[in-house]
Amino acid sequence: MEINKHYFDTVIIGSGLAGCRAAIECINHGTVGVLSKLYPTRSHSTAAQGGIGAALGNEEEDSPEWHTYDTVKGSDFLGDQDAIEIMCYDAIPTIIELEHMGVPFSRTKEGKIAQRRFGGHTREFGKAPVRRACYSADRTGHAVLFALYEQSQLKGVKFFQEFQVLDIVVENNAVQGIIAVNIKDGSIHVFESKAVIIASGGYGKIFKVTSNAYASTGECLSMLFRQGLPLEDMEFFQFHPTGLYGLGILITEGARGEGGILINGKGERFMERYAPTIKDLAPRDMVSRAILTEIREGRGIDGKDYVYLDLRHIDRKILEERLPEITTFCKIYMGIDPSEAPIPVVPTAHYAMGGIPTDIDGRVLRDIDGSVVYGLYAAGECACVSVHGANRLGCNSLLDTVVFGRRAGKAASSTLKTAQKGKVKKERISLIADCIKMIRNSKGRETVASVRKDLQAAMMDKCSVFRTEEGLKEVLEEIKNLKERYKEISITDKSTTFNTELLEAIELGHMLTLSEVIVSSALQRTESRGAHYREDYPKRDDENWLKHTFAFQTDKGITFKFKPVKITRFKPEERKY
Secondary structure (H helix, E strand, O other): OOEEEEEEEEEEEOOOHHHHHHHHHHOOOOOEEEEEOOOHHHOHHHHOOOOEEOOOOOOOOOOHHHHHHHHHHHOOOOOOHHHHHHHHHHHHHHHHHHHHHOOOOOEOOOOOEOEEEEEEEEEOOOOEEEEEEEOOOOOHHHHHHHHHHHHHHHHOOEEEEOEEEEEEEEEOOEEEEEEEEEOOOOOEEEEEEEEEEEOOOOOHHHOOOEOOOOOOOOHHHHHHHHOOOOEEOOOOEEEEEEEEOOOOOEOOOHHHHOOOEEEOOOOOOOHHHHOOOOHHHOOHHHHHHHHHHHHHOOOOHHHOOOEEEEOOOOOHHHHHHHOHHHHHHHHHHHOOOOOOOOEEEEEEEEEEOOEEEEOOOOEEEOOOOOOEEEEEEEOOOOEEOOOOOOOOOOOOHHHHHHHHHHHHHHHHHHOOOOOOOOOOOHHHHHHHHHHHHHHHHOOOOEOHHHHHHHHHHHHHHHOOOOEOHHHHHHHHHHHHHHHHHHOOEOOOOOOOOOOHHHHHHHHHHHHHHHHHHHHHHHHHOOOOEOOEOEOOEOOOOHHHHOEEEEEEEEOOEEEEEEEEOOOOOOOOOOOOO
16 A cells, blocks of 8 residues: 655644644744644635624723623633633734734724624623624634635645545654545645644534534544543534524624514513523533523523524615624525514534643643643644533633634744654554455444434434433433444445545544543533533532533543632632623
């Protein structure tokens, strides 16, 4: 078997915002190769609609201190406050830097970057909503990614588009490189390097209804976990309150920031009951639970399992200028003009708060004591520096990617002069090639689609917004059964060119691994906090659970260790809005 070998000082997995921002930093210090399953500008970062948070104060008085407080409170006090403070204070120069890189932000009449309200963002420590989200209509992620991709190309970053990573090679507590397949022709490629930055995004496709793209399957997290490295806070997965009913396509929080309201089957603006101060702009976990509570109690629209997002009272010109994409989505997918009819919405799986544990400079941690894996970094949704804790505030995700993508790139670059060049052994390559051959030649009776469908349904049914011990144990048993069925899958496509069936089979194995970690972590945490809501333990328990969950793969199965939350200033308080 012919192996194609490459060498770069730094290899980056993922071409979204975190990956491109890291690449821009690294290219000033050595060669950089970026691998992406997709064409880079099709990365899932383009799906981010509403905005990127920064206390610029362009339209209302604001401060990074208030932003820090909101993020800590929004995280249900599980976020590490040292990292949160870095992100919120770095936000202002980050936005200015993005503007200078060519991001076409929407503007005020005075020519300043426009800002709008977003859920959980307030002034004066929770007194009232504040305009903090910088935006480019409702295509903010798209605008930022195109600018960063162009800058990366101008600086000489080498992109390998449509390459799927098969293995991240870690030996002797140091990264050696990665093994990947060229999707176009099925050839195996080895990338040896001094540093690897993982910026591969989330894993929402483990759920049946999700706003995530098909590529969001989380295999890079699973690869590290299977090698004995931990995953942090995997029980926390955010459901966005407003996904299009039946589809899961996202309707940005910016729609509520512009004045949209949620109404139930009785025509009531029900968020007044759940968050009387900021109402429809409460944090996402609270709004998602409120919507499903209304539905459970029979106040869905016409008794069905959705509510309405009403934008009819907003001037049509504002919808066309500030929310053009969601207006188009509603017309195409639902046959609804949001200026004339309310939009049917229901919570959709959206964002992973947990992931690969890192320090504030993106270094991947191998234990709860802060020991690192040399040369290995992570940033963006795949990483858990824990700025989001138990619940991410809207428009903090794009901020996270660019702030910590830059920091990871800077940290990786600082070690290149003294770091050893990685070496991927032939035995490791042969092992990966044999795994592919085994899937390709399998004669089993199971299909990828059937196993994946049952996994997604089980996770959606009993491990989503509401959870119980009984339901979680049932899902865990189902996952164990699905892992046995996975051993019997076979594929009909035996070709090497664009064999997406083979790649989906590989992804499914990793999705099963991650699902087991999520459910096992959720069983451990016997409290309700942020996006993790246990109906059998409905209270937050700071005495026993103000700590991070670290899950490890061992010979005895999944085991857990715990790490205290870093509290620098804001003590846990009741979460009132």
